[in-house]
Amino acid sequence: MSDINRQSLSSKAASAIKPDSEKSYVEQASDYVKGTLDSVASAVQPQQEKSTTQKIGDAVTGDNTNRNLA
Template structure:
């Protein structure tokens, strides 16, 4: 099970915990790019190849557009 190109659940939680109003423009841009890349990686990675933590993270964040059989 490889989660290459995926943002870790810890990184997602850490990023979400700090409000955008307290982030610099660079932090906001970085979060946007990471989030976009993670969403793309989530969509193209087959569900059966995702780790349990990535499946949970995708379900929580709504990045579960790839609905292959688990």
């Protein structure tokens, strides 16, 4: 079980809490790139290889087409 190349839930939450209007262009671009890469990693990582935290996070954020938590 490995979450390498995945964005942590706390990192996602911290990014979501701060409004884009208060972020620099660099922060906004960084958030976009990190989010996109995390979505791709979520899609290609088999469900059985994800930690419970990532399974729940993917189900909550909709970053996974397979929302099965098992």
